[in-house]
Amino acid sequence: MCGIVGYVGGKNAQDFLISGLKRLEYRGYDSAGIITMDEEGKDTLIKAKGKISELEERLAKNKRDDKAGIGHTRWATHGEPSEANAHPHQAGDIFLVHNGIIENYKELKAQLKNAEFKSETDSEVLAKLIESFYHDGRYPLTNAVVQALKLVKGTYGIAVISRKNPEEIVVARLGSPLVIGIGHDETLVASDASALVGHTKRAIYLNDGEVATITRNSVEIKTLNAEPVSAKVEEIETNLSAIQKNGYEHFLLKEIMEQPESLIETLRGRVNLHEGTVKLGGPGLSETELRKIKHLIIVGCGTAYNAGVLAGYYIEQFTPEITIETVIASEYRYRQAYIPEDSVALIVSQSGETADTLACLREIKKKGIKTIGIVNTIGSTIAREVDGGTYVHVGPEISVASTKAFTSQVIAMVMFGLTIAQAKGVKKTVLQPYVKEIAKLPEEVRNVLELVHEDVKKIANKYKDYDHAIYLGRDTAYPTAIEGALKLKEISYVDANAYAFGELKHGPLALIDDRFFEIALIPKGELYEKAVSNVQEVLARNGKVIAVTNDDKFDLSVADVIRIQTSLEILTPLLMNLVSQLFAYYMTVAKGNNVDQPRNLAKSVTVE
Ligand code: G6P
Numbered sequence: 001m002c003g004i005v006g007y008v009g010g011k012n013a014q015d016f017l018i019s020g021l022k023r024l025e026y027r028g029y030d031s032a033g034i035i036t037m038d039e040e041g042k043d044t045l046i047k048a049k050g051k052i053s054e055l056e057e058r059l060a061k062n063k064r065d066d067k068a069g070i071g072h073t074r075w076a077t078h079g080e081p082s083e084a085n086a087h088p089h090q091a092g093d094i095f096l097v098h099n100g101i102i103e104n105y106k107e108l109k110a111q112l113k114n115a116e117f118k119s120e121t122d123s124e125v126l127a128k129l130i131e132s133f134y135h136d137g138r139y140p141l142t143n144a145v146v147q148a149l150k151l152v153k154g155t156y157g158i159a160v161i162s163r164k165n166p167e168e169i170v171v172a173r174l175g176s177p178l179v180i181g182i183g184h185d186e187t188l189v190a191s192d193a194s195a196l197v198g199h200t201k202r203a204i205y206l207n208d209g210e211v212a213t214i215t216r217n218s219v220e221i222k223t224l225n226a227e228p229v230s231a232k233v234e235e236i237e238t239n240l241s242a243i244q245k246n247g248y249e250h251f252l253l254k255e256i257m258e259q260p261e262s263l264i265e266t267l268r269g270r271v272n273l274h275e276g277t278v279k280l281g282g283p284g285l286s287e288t289e290l291r292k293i294k295h296l297i298i299v300g301c302g303t304a305y306n307a308g309v310l311a312g313y314y315i316e317q318f319t320p321e322i323t324i325e326t327v328i329a330s331e332y333r334y335r336q337a338y339i340p341e342d343s344v345a346l347i348v349s350q351s352g353e354t355a356d357t358l359a360c361l362r363e364i365k366k367k368g369i370k371t372i373g374i375v376n377t378i379g380s381t382i383a384r385e386v387d388g389g390t391y392v393h394v395g396p397e398i399s400v401a402s403t404k405a406f407t408s409q410v411i412a413m414v415m416f417g418l419t420i421a422q423a424k425g426v427k428k429t430v431l432q433p434y435v436k437e438i439a440k441l442p443e444e445v446r447n448v449l450e451l452v453h454e455d456v457k458k459i460a461n462k463y464k465d466y467d468h469a470i471y472l473g474r475d476t477a478y479p480t481a482i483e484g485a486l487k488l489k490e491i492s493y494v495d496a497n498a499y500a501f502g503e504l505k506h507g508p509l510a511l512i513d514d515r516f517f518e519i520a521l522i523p524k525g526e527l528y529e530k531a532v533s534n535v536q537e538v539l540a541r542n543g544k545v546i547a548v549t550n551d552d553k554f555d556l557s558v559a560d561v562i563r564i565q566t567s568l569e570i571l572t573p574l575l576m577n578l579v580s581q582l583f584a585y586y587m588t589v590a591k592g593n594n595v596d597q598p599r600n601l602a603k604s605v606t607v608e
Contacts, residue, residue: 002075002099002606003027004178005034005195006159006169008068009186009216016188017071018056020195023243025052025073026251026398026596026603027192030081034059035088035095036069041163045095047086051597067216068166070159070189072097075602078105079120089124091115091131093163094141098123099191100155100176101607108151126152130160137164142213145170146224149211155355155607157191172211172224176606177353177381180204180212180219182233187214192604193236193379194243194396204231205379234379242395250595252399252491256581259404260446262394266408270415273439276432277422278415283372284388285344290423292342297369298326298413299360300348301605303402304374305329306486307409308348310479310573314410315417318430322420329356330608333363345371346413347389350397350405351604352380359608361385374412376405390416399596400603401490403581406483407445407574411438437571444566448575449582452562456579459546459560460586466517470508471498471580472538473521473573474531480573481521484580491598492587501534512541517559519580522549523572532556548576 003024007013017034025032032055033047044064048054052073072087078101079085088095102108105122108129109115115128126148133144141162149156155175161168171178171189181188181196181203190196193203204219206212210229212221221229248254255262271278296315298308308326316324327335333356339345345364349357352375361371361382373382373389376397383389392408414434421431463469469488473481481498488496499508501520512518518538522531528551535556538545545558550572554561562579566572588595 002191003073003195004070004097004099004157004159004189004191006070006171006189006214007186008167008169008214009183010067011186013066013069014059014064016199017069018052018059020190021052021055021071021073023195024190024192026400027073027075029597030074030076031083031086032071032073033086033088034069034071035161036064036066037161037163037166038064038066039166041166043095043163045088045090047083049081049083049086068161068169070095070097070161070169077101077607078122085119085121087123089119089121089127091124091127092134093137094127094131094134094160096123096127096130096158096160098126099157099606100174102126102152102156103154104152126156126158134162137162141165141168142170142211145172146211146226149224159189167215169214170211171206171214173206174208175355175358178206180206180214182219186216187219189214194238196236197238197243198240201236202233203236204233237378238396243398250399252401252403252585252595255397255399255404256578256585257449259407259449259578260442262404262408263411263442263445265393265395266411267438267442268393271435271439273435276428276435278418278435278438280390280415280419282388282390283416283419285370287423289370290420293344293420294322295340295343296322296324297339297343297345297364298324298348299329299332299345299357299364301329301354301356303406303483303486304348304350304357304409306479306483307406308346308413309482310476311410311413311417313476313479314414314570318426318434319417319421319424321424329354329360333359339364339367339369343369345369346374346416347371347382347386348374348409348413349382350376350402350409352377352382353604353606355606355608358382358385372416374409374416400598400601401487401584407577410574411441414438434570437568440568441571441574444568444575445578448564448566448578451565452579453582455562456582457586459562460583461590462560463517464587464590466515467494468516469494469496470511470516470518471496471521472501472504472518472534473498474501474527476573477521477523477576480577480580481519483577484519484521487580487584488587490601491584491595492591492593493599494587501531504534504537509537509541512538512543517544517546519546519548519583521573521576522547522551522554523576524551525569548579
């Protein structure tokens with residue numbers, strides 16, 4: 001949510017800032033701005049409402065060869081998207097970019113009696129507050145930043161630069177990520193390491209409560225209490241091709257299509273097909289600790305939450321001795337829920353930065369419960385704060401709608417469940433079918449993506465003028481239906497909801513009319529006949545059903561059928577979810593919406 005970049009070095013700052021902002025645009029994209037300075041502190045401030053391309057156009061008319069600057073792409077929290085509310089915000093000689101929320105900005109604003117405000121943002125208040133301690137440069141910028149931050153309640157990742165000393169940038173974080181890239185004769189700043197890829201592989205991830213003073217050849221980190229911090233330089237593993245479209249029209253399609261490969265990365269070294277077992281190194285729980293687990297709490301938001309619901313359905317199939325509760329992070333953090341002893345919490349997050357999920361993690365840790373991360377972004381805050389974890393290793397996911405992360409999150413959690421079951425001595429004959437299907441999944445995903453692609457495209461085009469959809473499923477196909485509906489509403493703006501088939505007659509059946517179509521997920525298995533009967537109930541009310549099934553014999557006269565060929569049984573719903581992903585993609589393309597950056601949303605939600 002919002003992106004920050006900064007540069008000080010020997011090269012053209014505008015070039016890095018704009019390319020960095022483009023990489024971070026998926027985090028927020030309603031307005032953007034950059035400030036650069038020459039050696040004398042002469043500044044060039046450019047802002048634009050809308051996408052980075054708008055900013056780029058303005059920049060083309062204001063080309064400078066400045067060697068330092070900061071930039072920002074915004075996802076509005078306080079104040080509408082506008083040029084005035086776009087960052088950087090100015091206060092005298094200093095300029096600030098900010099991610100996060102200053103909760104007590106009204107009180108702080110009231111204290112800044114002589115200040116004039118040009119925007120409605122909380123961030124401008126912080127800029128003015130820093131300036132009030134800066135005394136026209138008589139006080140070091142870092143100290144002014146620290147004084148101001150000590151008064152702030154809320155979350156922030158900030159970068160600050162002053163006309164008095166354009167060779168220096170001050171950055172700080174509390175609850176909003178910041179990475180410092182160490183280059184040759186240059187130092188870079190970004191709120192997400194992807195902006196640094198191709199510039200340097202060496203990075204320092206700032207911790208909460210730390211402030212860094214950066215020049216082209218130095219990085220000095222201290223805590224807000226002025227204690228020096230010895231920085232750990234880590235390697236950025238992402239390569240350039242992972243953050244490019246590689247010939248695809250949209251990141252979303254690329255990310256859907258690369259699921260066979262991303263799954264292979266999730267499984268690498270973790271599945272022993274010969275023995276029928278899985279092994280996860282990251283959680284760091286001993287056999288005794290695993291055996292003791294009686295209760296599993298799975299925490300996430302959005303797609304990560306849906307992945308948790310589906311994984312929970314699977315895990316309870318083979319670990320009869322534990323209870324599983326999947327919870328929405330923004331709710332759970334404020335609930336007074338009793339967490340029994342011998343619980344373990346799975347903290348699920350693609351970005352590893354989602355504010356509500358992070359807050360839950362901290363609450364749960366306070367209660368002395370072990371936390372295990374199911375995270376994608378290496379080095380992210382959640383990954384660093386959990387007691388142990390399993391990275392899903394799907395590579396950067398750039399499109400706002402999450403796809404490849406979902407599939408791998410489910411599998412990573414099921415593998416964690418299998419690890420518990422193995423330790424508890426659940427029979428191999430029970431666990432082996434799961435292990436086998438997990439091992440086969442990448443290949444099965446490849447086949448399904450190839451085989452259904454054209455059909456799904458055609459059918460999505462056919463339904464492009466609809467604004468209402470219902471997704472239906474039973475058992476493991478039910479959480480899959482929830483995820484399918486989320487995907488559709490996120491990017492195609494179709495009002496899509498999911499119901500368990502069995503719930504239809506308790507209300508949703510009343511909705512069925514011409515305005516709606518229904519996507520029915522009907523995997524073969526124990527509940528197949530029941531699902532078919534439910535579809536008949538919809539058909540009897542003239543519903544327009546798109547059936548997704550792996551049963552060759554399915555012969556109801558529905559409006560459309562999408563058939564899946566697979567040798568999988570248990571994991572078939574995950575293959576059906578590929579259909580939902582492609583359907584949402586093609587419907588969105590047909591409607592002409594922005595696929596990768598849907599309106600009002602952001603990829604990484606670092607505010608509550
Ligand atoms: C945002 C994204 C979703 C994502 C959710 C949780 O809403 O747009 O795609 O599922 O956050 O994000 P996380 O990074 O914690 O998985």
